[in-house]
Amino acid sequence: EDKVVQSPLSLVVHEGDTVTLNCSYEVTNFRSLLWYKQEKKAPTFLFMLTSSGIEKKSGRLSSILDKKELFSILNITATQTGDSAIYLCAVGVTSLGGSNYKLTFGKGTLLTVNP
Amino acid sequence: DAGVIQSPRHEVTEMGQEVTLRCKPISGHDYLFWYRQTMMRGLELLIYFNNNVPIDDSGMPEDRFSAKMPNASFSTLKIQPSEPRDSAVYFCASSPGRPGELFFGEGSRLTVL
Numbered sequence: 001e002d003k004v005v006q007s008p009l010s011l012v013v014h015e016g017d018t019v020t021l022n023c024s025y026e027v028t029n030f031r032s033l034l035w036y037k038q039e040k041k042a043p044t045f046l047f048m049l050t051s052s053g054i055e056k057k058s059g060r061l062s063s064i065l066d067k068k069e070l071f072s073i074l075n076i077t078a079t080q081t082g083d084s085a086i087y088l089c090a091v092g093v094t095s096l097g098g099s100n101y102k103l104t105f106g107k108g109t110l111l112t113v114n115p
Numbered sequence: 116d117a118g119v120i121q122s123p124r125h126e127v128t129e130m131g132q133e134v135t136l137r138c139k140p141i142s143g144h145d146y147l148f149w150y151r152q153t154m155m156r157g158l159e160l161l162i163y164f165n166n167n168v169p170i171d172d173s174g175m176p177e178d179r180f181s182a183k184m185p186n187a188s189f190s191t192l193k194i195q196p197s198e199p200r201d202s203a204v205y206f207c208a209s210s211p212g213r214p215g216e217l218f219f220g221e222g223s224r225l226t227v228l
Contacts, residue, residue: 031214042206042219043158050214088158092214100163100170101214102148107157 002027004091006106014114017079021109023089024071031101032092033065033072038108039085046074046087079113086110119220121207127226133195136223138207139188145212149182149192152204152222164190165212197227 003026013019025033032050036043047056049065049072056063060079065072076083090103120139128134140147148163162172167184175182179198184190194201204224208217 034216041221044219045216048215094214095170100165101146101210101212102160102163102171103217104160105150105158 002091002093002104004089004104004106006087006089006109008109009107010110010112012112012114013079015080017113018075018077019079019111021074021076021087021089021111022071023073023106025089025091026070027091027093027104029094030067030091031094034090034092034103035063035072035074036088036090037085038088043088076111079111081113081115084111084113119207119209119218121205121220121223123223124221125224125226127228128197129228130198131196132227133193134197134201134225134227136192136205136207136225138190138192138220140190140207140209141218142188143211144209144218146210146217147184147190148208148210148217149190150206150208152206153202158206161192194225197225199227201225202227 005024007022032048034048035046047063052067060077063074086108088108089106092103094101122137145166149161150158152158161174162182164184182192204222206219206222208219210217
């Protein structure tokens with residue numbers, strides 16, 4: 001059974017702090033690792049990583065994948081109250097034969113940024 | 116494109132009643148996924164379709180749950196009979212059919228009393 005484990009489950013920080021969110025996985029037929037941000041409604045896409053060691057960056061957010069150790073981290077620098085959300089990690093796998101693709105999600109990390 | 120459209124947005128029903136959730140995927144997307152989200156279990160994949168064909172329904176919790184995709188622009192998830200433990204937010208998502216992101220609808224919040 002595919003497993004995606006995120007840590008910590010929740011985190012409370014002050015504005016301006018830097019946070020690191022963790023995601024480890026144990027899956028068959030890995031294809032990609034994705035990060036999503038979920039506020040009150042639907043998850044919204046942040047990053048997709050497929051190669052080890054290549055950092056993806058968007059503003060204050062960045063992420064990197066280690067396919068040897070089977071984990072990824074999401075960093076947020078200079079946090080703002082608007083960063084408060086659930087951050088979801090998902091791993092994309094293909095079926096045997098590679099004809100089908102699905103995402104398995106971790107339970108998420110609830111980040112609260114206080115002013 | 117309007118994105119993935121789900122209805123109803125909120126549903127409150129009594130135990131034993133039938134519930135039908137609806138989804139219209141993004142036009143041109145080959146894959147459609149149904150997920151359920153709860154505090155305890157997070158986002159769980161229930162079933163997904165490729166070109167309207169169910170591929171993997173191993174996440175469907177019980178025979179009370181069923182899903183159909185009669186054409187490329189419509190899918191339903193039905194619960195009959197509903198139970199209080201089915202209370203959750205149900206998300207539909209679609210994907211263009213290559214490894215990459217899923218596009219989520221706004222979700223249907225189901226409360227079974």
